[in-house]
Amino acid sequence: MGFNISLSGINAANSDLNVTANNIANVNTTGFKESRAEFADLFQATSYGLSKNAIGSGVRTTNVAQQFIQGNNEQTGRSLDMAVSGEGFFTLTMNGARVYSRAGNFQTDQQGYVVNPQGARLQVFAPTADGSSFDAGRMTDLQLLTTDSPPRQTSMVNVSFTLPANAKQPTVTPFDPTNSNSYSHSTGGITVYDSLGVSHTQTSYFVKTATPNQWEVHNYVDGQPAGDAVPLTFSDTGTLTAPANGRIVMDPFTPSTGAGELAMTLDLSGSTQYGEQFALRNTAQDGYAAGKLNEITISEEGVVFARYSNGDDRALGQVALTTFNNPQGLQAKGNNLWAETFDSGTARTGQPDTSNLGKIQAGSLESSTVDLTEQLVNMITAQRNFQANAQMVSTQDQITQTIINIR
Incomplete structure (x- = not known):
């Protein structure tokens, strides 16, 4: 019986060594979870059950449990x-x-x-x-x-500016976009895109009228008028009152590229009439050309x-x-x-x-959850357990030989 008990201990220690060896082998394995050998004692049961003085029959490996704990996240x-x-x-x-x-x-x-x-x-x-x-x-x-990312046609152009309250009427009439003396100020060229992703230039020209707090805005795309002049009216505190919603629907523009009609709305919300200098505060539009994939995030x-x-x-x-x-x-x-x-x-x-x-x-x-120092200690412990059980086999052998030699 003692041989079997010691043999079970040797097998258990060997299992422990195998688990430890596997942990050490995977110390650099991404996402690896450390395993632990779990053991239970054995008793020889009879039809009467176990007595309080029963001697155990050894040990067995009940489970090799992986420990699902968080590993370090390495950049x-x-x-x-x-x-x-x-x-x-x-x-x-x-x-x-x-x-x-x-x-x-x-x-x-x-x-x-x-x-x-x-x-x-x-x-x-x-x-x-x-x-x-x-x-x-x-x-x-x-x-x-x-x-490629497909292009997106411009539908909204946002312009925010401050017109000078003391502006005078232009010295040249009628309005001519090629003559800077026929208008007071302009937004400069704003790049917009048609349905094929081809860029075009949208420009707004501001002309001061004879009426106080009133201007006219002329909208052009690629040098072509995008509708008639639209009056802009400001209150005596400088806020924009007309158009009421601050938006102007420009006439559709037909590009020569073969793209569909470019129908855009000009949003002037937040524009004001203050002070003595013109200031273009912001320009934006919602279209873009075709794009190449840059990165995945x-x-x-x-x-x-x-x-x-x-x-x-x-x-x-x-x-x-x-x-x-x-x-x-x-x-x-x-x-x-x-x-x-x-x-x-x-x-x-x-x-x-x-x-x-x-x-x-x-x-x-x-990273792997294996703690190498801990595993080396486990290895030494399992080795000692293996040696101790092997020594028990040797001792049992000596006892058996002594009994056989009795005369």
Whole structure:
């Protein structure tokens, strides 16, 4: 009986050494979770149960439990590297099966899908049709766009200025955009875009009239008038009173590029008539040309943005995180992947930084949770346990030999 007890101790110590060796081997593995060998004592039961003086029958390995604690997030600066700061696993699909990982060392395949080194595709919540939010009930593979961002036609031109209250009428009439003496001030050229992304120049010219607090604005696109002159009226405190909403609808302009009509509204809200000098405070418009993909960025909420050279930002999806009631019940699949089991409980998938799910730290990787110093101490302890049990086998052998030699 003593041989079997010692043999069980040797097997347990060997299991402990194997677990420690595996931990040390993965000290630099991204997203690796340290394992711990767990043991239980053995007793030989009889039909009467165990007596209070029963001697144990040895030990057995009951579980090798991975410790799902947070590892350090190390900065890498690489845009597709991600780390989960808090609870949750990245959700992936591999050969049609759903798997989970804490390792965020992602890359793109030849089709532009974001995958882990083994080719499992990262799952995200798809953006809604208008791009304003995400459909948390529908996951899809994250695919990075490699095409250009299409142009956007200008529809609104915003101009904010201050006209001088003591301005005089121009010395030359009628108004002529080629003669600076026929108008008081201008906005200069504002670049606008047609539906093909070709740029055009929109200019507003301001002419002081004989009526106090009243001006006329002449709008041109590429040197062509975009409607008749529109009166601007200011109050005696210098605020714009007409047009009432501060907006002027310009006549459509037909570009020679083959693009559609360029219909724009000029918004003069906030413009004033003060002092003695003209000041152009702000100009803006909502169109842009076609753009090249500059970079991929990921927010703490896991939103993946494609950023283009034209200033357009397009949300491609929101990273889906999954958590379990009992992560230790997950089945290790190797390659830093786990699979759901009955013991782990049902997967609960949601958006980062909601409920008990963590945030996404872009440009970082979660390091292994293995403490090398602790593992070396465990190795020495397991080695001593192995030696002690082996010594027990030797002692039992000596006792058995003594009994055999009795005459």
